[in-house]
Amino acid sequence: MNLYNLKDHQEQVSFGQAVRQGLGRQQGLFFPETLPVFDDVDALLELDFVARSSKILSAFIGEELAAETVAQMVDTAFQFPAPVVPVKDGVYALELFHGPTLAFKDFGGRFMAQSLAAVSEKDGKITILTATSGDTGAAVAHAFYGMDNIKVVILYPKGKISPLQEKMFCTLGGNITTVAINGTFDDCQALVKNAFDDVALREEIGLNSANSINISRLMAQICYYFEAVAQLPKAAREQLVIAVPSGNFGNLTAGLLAKAIGLPVKRFIAATNVNDTVPRYLQTGEWAPTPTVPTISNAMDVSQPNNWPRIEELCQRQGWGLDTLGYGAVTDAQTAETLRDMNAAGYLCEPHGAIAYRVLNAQLAEGETGVFLCTAHPAKFKEVVDEILEKDIPLPAPLAKHNAMALLSLERDNDFAQLKQVLRDAQ
Numbered sequence: 001m002n003l004y005n006l007k008d009h010q011e012q013v014s015f016g017q018a019v020r021q022g023l024g025r026q027q028g029l030f031f032p033e034t035l036p037v038f039d040d041v042d043a044l045l046e047l048d049f050v051a052r053s054s055k056i057l058s059a060f061i062g063e064e065l066a067a068e069t070v071a072q073m074v075d076t077a078f079q080f081p082a083p084v085v086p087v088k089d090g091v092y093a094l095e096l097f098h099g100p101t102l103a104f105k106d107f108g109g110r111f112m113a114q115s116l117a118a119v120s121e122k123d124g125k126i127t128i129l130t131a132t133s134g135d136t137g138a139a140v141a142h143a144f145y146g147m148d149n150i151k152v153v154i155l156y157p158k159g160k161i162s163p164l165q166e167k168m169f170c171t172l173g174g175n176i177t178t179v180a181i182n183g184t185f186d187d188c189q190a191l192v193k194n195a196f197d198d199v200a201l202r203e204e205i206g207l208n209s210a211n212s213i214n215i216s217r218l219m220a221q222i223c224y225y226f227e228a229v230a231q232l233p234k235a236a237r238e239q240l241v242i243a244v245p246s247g248n249f250g251n252l253t254a255g256l257l258a259k260a261i262g263l264p265v266k267r268f269i270a271a272t273n274v275n276d277t278v279p280r281y282l283q284t285g286e287w288a289p290t291p292t293v294p295t296i297s298n299a300m301d302v303s304q305p306n307n308w309p310r311i312e313e314l315c316q317r318q319g320w321g322l323d324t325l326g327y328g329a330v331t332d333a334q335t336a337e338t339l340r341d342m343n344a345a346g347y348l349c350e351p352h353g354a355i356a357y358r359v360l361n362a363q364l365a366e367g368e369t370g371v372f373l374c375t376a377h378p379a380k381f382k383e384v385v386d387e388i389l390e391k392d393i394p395l396p397a398p399l400a401k402h403n404a405m406a407l408l409s410l411e412r413d414n415d416f417a418q419l420k421q422v423l424r425d426a427q
């Protein structure tokens, strides 16, 4: 598999290099030079989730890893289902929260861990550094926990993720170090970028990123879009609209990649909260990020979504106008109202999924089938969901266990020197 740097097309890397490096020169994102072609998508859709996903990922990776190796990686990473659940006539939820940390980031995080282990020298140092607005942290921490030759350092904005989210990944210890930063998620992302710019540090500790910029995460996410279509009635295939609750836009990138390699999807909808840089861009053509605003869908509190350049590249290469993307932004009050409506209709959701559901409903045309992505289990946002629905939703077992454990996070300022020390101490 060949990938190029979007900021410097001369920089070309293999899958292994892209996975190990995360980012290229000038903090450029890697993008596949060619996409696999599947002549018979219907046959692909007949396969079970693991077999189909192995085929897709092996086709992307090519000769670099044996098909059996990829199959084993997928088998280890994808040990939980992604069910499609009818919510109302013609509208389905794709539930991506049945993994160990109850969010869709388990798919990307676990395949990334498998990929990194498969492409790394057995005795080299590896330090994963990632910033999280909530769920990436848990998925990455759990995916790597106990792989003792890989150190993991996770930054998050102090006080800006839910207490339960924090408990999920800041209670592990061992090879996992978590750092509460006095700042926003964008500050955390900037610190990560600083670290990657520091070439000496990068080499010293074998720095690697594991957030949604790592190509292996996106590749894994392509697979559940196929899984969704495989579960829908065949008649729905040509009239399918998928709404994606978006923050850093990795999930939507993966969906568009799925379409590019042949998945029958009529159009995608980018749904955000009031951190609406992309919806405003799609409407006005002007890229004008504003300061990040905290919302009840805090995993999407991102005003400078770092996967956007990949979407632009893909659309350009495929000849898709950006005007084919639907979009919409939803306020907290609207999110709460939608959660209540959904609950009244018999579907318990959480703020991120509700945002996608709302925008989907507003834009679904007659005869179309809608799917919205449910990116987290409602109990992961228990405080918010309980208050809005006046309920006391039970904690599923993995959450209850971590909720009872002590927080082990360090606290640091938004200061690169302090981060550097943490990274060295983690070794």
Ligand SMILES: *Cc1c(COP(=O)(O)O)cnc(C)c1O
Pocket (backbone or CB within 6 Å): 103, 105, 134, 135, 136, 212, 245, 246, 247, 248, 249, 250, 251, 252, 299, 300, 352, 375, 376
């Ligand atoms: C990360 C996350 C999102 C946003 O996904 P992106 O790929 O960053 O756009 C949405 N919902 C939840 C629950 C998340 O954790």
